[in-house]
Amino acid sequence: MPTLIKDGQVVDNPWCLLEKGVDLNAALSDKAEQIVVPFALWQDHKDSLMESSKKIAVWLDSEDDPYELANDVIDLPLICLNFPVFRDGRAFSAAVILRERLNYQGEIRAIGDVLRDQLFYMKKCGMDSFDLADGVNVENALNAFNDFSTSYMSTVEEPLPLFRRR
Amino acid sequence: MYNYDNYDKQMLQERIVQFRDQTRRFQAGELSTEQFLPLRLQNGLYIQRLAPMLRVAIPYGCLSSRQLRKLASISRDYDKGYAHFSTRQNIQYNWPILEQVPDLLAELAEVEMHAIQTSGNCIRNTTTDQFAGVAVDEIEDSRPWCEIIRQWSSFHPEFAYLPRKFKIAVCGTPNDQAATQVHDIGLYIKKDDKGEIGFQVLVGGGLGRTPVIGATICEFLPWQHLLTYLDAIMRVYNRFGRRDNKYKARIKILVKEIGAEAFREKVEAEWLHDKDGSATLTQDEVERCKGFFTDPDYQELDNTNQAIEGAAASDLLFSHWLERNVAPHKKSGYRIVNLCLKETGVAPGDITDTQMEFVADLADKYSFGEVRVTHEQNLVLTDVRLQDLYVVYKALKTESLATPYLGLINDIVCCPGGDFCSLANAKSIPIAESIQRRFEDFDVQKNIGDITLNISGCMNACGHHHVGNIGILGVDKKGAEFYQVTLGGSSDRETSLGKVLGPSFAQAEMPDVMEKIINVYLENRQDNENFLATYNRIGMEPYKEKVYANAD
Numbered sequence: 243m244p245t246l247i248k249d250g251q252v253v254d255n256p257w258c259l260l261e262k263g264v265d266l267n268a269a270l271s272d273k274a275e276q277i278v279v280p281f282a283l284w285q286d287h288k289d290s291l292m293e294s295s296k297k298i299a300v301w302l303d304s305e306d307d308p309y310e311l312a313n314d315v316i317d318l319p320l321i322c323l324n325f326p327v328f329r330d331g332r333a334f335s336a337a338v339i340l341r342e343r344l345n346y347q348g349e350i351r352a353i354g355d356v357l358r359d360q361l362f363y364m365k366k367c368g369m370d371s372f373d374l375a376d377g378v379n380v381e382n383a384l385n386a387f388n389d390f391s392t393s394y395m396s397t398v399e400e401p402l403p404l405f406r407r408r
Numbered sequence: 409m410y411n412y413d414n415y416d417k418q419m420l421q422e423r424i425v426q427f428r429d430q431t432r433r434f435q436a437g438e439l440s441t442e443q444f445l446p447l448r449l450q451n452g453l454y455i456q457r458l459a460p461m462l463r464v465a466i467p468y469g470c471l472s473s474r475q476l477r478k479l480a481s482i483s484r485d486y487d488k489g490y491a492h493f494s495t496r497q498n499i500q501y502n503w504p505i506l507e508q509v510p511d512l513l514a515e516l517a518e519v520e521m522h523a524i525q526t527s528g529n530c531i532r533n534t535t536t537d538q539f540a541g542v543a544v545d546e547i548e549d550s551r552p553w554c555e556i557i558r559q560w561s562s563f564h565p566e567f568a569y570l571p572r573k574f575k576i577a578v579c580g581t582p583n584d585q586a587a588t589q590v591h592d593i594g595l596y597i598k599k600d601d602k603g604e605i606g607f608q609v610l611v612g613g614g615l616g617r618t619p620v621i622g623a624t625i626c627e628f629l630p631w632q633h634l635l636t637y638l639d640a641i642m643r644v645y646n647r648f649g650r651r652d653n654k655y656k657a658r659i660k661i662l663v664k665e666i667g668a669e670a671f672r673e674k675v676e677a678e679w680l681h682d683k684d685g686s687a688t689l690t691q692d693e694v695e696r697c698k699g700f701f702t703d704p705d706y707q708e709l710d711n712t713n714q715a716i717e718g719a720a721a722s723d724l725l726f727s728h729w730l731e732r733n734v735a736p737h738k739k740s741g742y743r744i745v746n747l748c749l750k751e752t753g754v755a756p757g758d759i760t761d762t763q764m765e766f767v768a769d770l771a772d773k774y775s776f777g778e779v780r781v782t783h784e785q786n787l788v789l790t791d792v793r794l795q796d797l798y799v800v801y802k803a804l805k806t807e808s809l810a811t812p813y814l815g816l817i818n819d820i821v822c823c824p825g826g827d828f829c830s831l832a833n834a835k836s837i838p839i840a841e842s843i844q845r846r847f848e849d850f851d852v853q854k855n856i857g858d859i860t861l862n863i864s865g866c867m868n869a870c871g872h873h874h875v876g877n878i879g880i881l882g883v884d885k886k887g888a889e890f891y892q893v894t895l896g897g898s899s900d901r902e903t904s905l906g907k908v909l910g911p912s913f914a915q916a917e918m919p920d921v922m923e924k925i926i927n928v929y930l931e932n933r934q935d936n937e938n939f940l941a942t943y944n945r946i947g948m949e950p951y952k953e954k955v956y957a958n959a960d
């Protein structure tokens with residue numbers, strides 16, 4: 243059973259994530275009311291998706307360019323960033339770009355190979371919900387956000403670097 | 409030296425707690441080997457041929473005597489009584505036990521040391537010129553800038569899972585002793601005509617299987633923008649560096665593939681957003697960091713000393729040592745003393761626990777308690793009074809630390825190679841030793857003069873063989889250990905990559921091959937030309953002819 247963490251606790255996940263390659267019809271006829279569509283589908287059918295009665299979110303894979311969402315961030319309540327494997331660090335930069343460059347205010351969710359030992363850094367980069375990979379100890383994962391009490395550099399979570407706070 | 413405040417201390421403690429828990433979870437089977445791998449690497453821990461290997465960071469090569477004593481006691485308590493200084497101003501322990509590593513790290517933390525980000529695909533220990541702060545011709549002391557970079561890069565959340573490792577070097581002297589141009593980012597400190605500090609920024613240098621000299625993407629970056637510009641470079645690399653092939657994942661490949669100009673444009677575009685943002689450096693912060701690296705209490709002394717001149721006149725070895733191992737100092741009456749860790753028969757860069765303690769004592773007595781580590785695997789006492797040189801020399805001699813051949817052919821730079829490293833194609837330490845034996849006679853070495861000889865046991869190039877005037881690379885020829893020779897490399901301001909001499913040689917041939925190469929130089933050199941200058945003038949052909957003369 244996948245576990246979603248947000249704001250330091252386990253929460254229900256109302257969103258249904260659609261895999262790559264799904265077509266517009268399949269997406270719109272999905273029984274879920276809240277769907278997360280792959281980036282390619284969003285790019286091709288943004289208007290049709292927005293006109294549907296469903297709530298729409300988008301997920302980016304690690305090679306997708308977050309800058310391409312520049313005009314869309316206002317419409318999206320949730321953007322998911324995929325970790326195909328936990329050591330693929332591109333989503334960290336994608337989150338920073340969404341927050342700092344595109345000023346995205348909605349929810350950014352880490353999905354995919356989301357493990358305990360990367361959670362702290364994910365949060366620092368502006369991700370705020372975490373869809374844990376199977377097998378991750380939830381108790382332990384909830385502690386991850388306290389691994390460090392502060393950071394040296396400017397981060398999304400704490401834009402003032404330590405040298406401006408010391 | 410930088411002193412940790414409560415923030416630094418707390419983050420270090422938190423890191424130890426974190427890694428202790430990670431190690432526990434790994435041993436309990438909650439973390440797979442694959443999941444644990446980058447975590448242990450980012451804490452300096454490799455699993456090697458014979459045992460784990462732990463790499464401890466020596467930030468920009470600066471050590472206090474207290475830290476050096478701790479390194480010594482750790483080598484005694486957790487290892488076999490010796491350790492290895494690497495070409496990255498780090499120190500490595502070859503025999504720690506995994507279960508004991510968290511305790512070892514806790515001991516290091518007592519003296520504000522750690523193994524954080526000394527390996528793995530993250531920003532590694534920043535390196536610099538070992539004479540920073542005392543060099544005669546220095547433009548600007550690089551240490552405060554290195555410390556600023558150390559803090560910025562430590563636990564950087566965005567750049568902990570890069571495509572590949574990332575190394576930054578900073579150089580504040582006209583005479584580059586930091587191999588700056590073969591780093592992922594190289595920073596040359598400059599001053600503009602108003603005296604303002606800035607950085608020439610090079611990217612995409614590196615050694616390994618594809619050696620590349622870095623390309624300049626910014627001629628003068630005003631100091632305020634250092635960190636935002638670094639962030640921009642890192643972000644471009646993190647996003648676009650190749651992740652499909654480990655051997656093409658370094659930033660140098662990205663810069664080559666898209667071209668330095670296109671890379672620069674991407675960085676500038678990214679930088680526009682961050683520029684002048686909250687990560688912009690402040691005068692206060694720079695002053696704060698500079699405050700840790702002020703001059704010690706120098707005395708006002710003459711820059712000549714008759715007693716020392718007298719000693720040099722009567723003790724030939726001392727005069728050799730003075731000439732080779734002692735460098736001028738910015739302060740009158742002081743000298744920089746180099747300790748060459750290249751005693752024949754000892755692995756280059758290796759040092760015993762007692763030697764470390766001895767050097768720490770000497771540093772306390774004669775050099776304000778500080779020691780530097782060089783990327784040539786030697787040590788430096790930066791602030792020795794001219795009048796103390798003979799006493800210091802005699803003391804060093806008792807611990808075999810006064811070998812007078814810094815910068816000569818026997819000052820070999822050499823990776824651990826097949827004796828320790830599981831990636832090796834061939835052994836490197838015995839090659840170094842056989843060459844040192846061949847050139848043992850000091851007069852022979854002195855006659856050859858300035859030269860660099862670098863040995864790596866495989867193409868990962870930990871021994872910097874591409875940038876040695878003579879480079880030796882261990883290769884595997886149908887299961888046998890062979891050695892390829894390159895000539896003409898250099899890592900100074902005029903960095904160049906060596907060219908391959910020709911087919912490789914068996915181990916036993918190496919001393920002869922070296923001798924032939926040296927003889928070609930000696931026969932052809934004009935005036936005061938050093939090895940590299942002669943090679944650059946006459947080219948490869950004469951060396952080839954001589955070395956392969958009897959081959960057919």
Ligand code: HEM
Nearest residue numbers: 494495496590614615616617658823824829831868869870
């Ligand atoms: C014994 C364990 C070691 C292992 C497993 C190891 C592994 C590697 C690997 C895989 C590379 C190539 C990286 C690349 O091209 O992307 C490399 C490069 C390098 N290593 Fe090591 N190394 C070890 C020890 C050392 C030591 C002892 C030194 C110093 C004497 C050192 C210094 C370097 C340097 C300077 C480079 C070249 C950096 C560059 O490519 O720009 N390493 N190492």
Ligand code: SF4
Nearest residue numbers: 823829832865866870
């Ligand atoms: S050059 Fe090769 S053999 Fe030498 S230490 Fe590096 S990886 Fe090992």
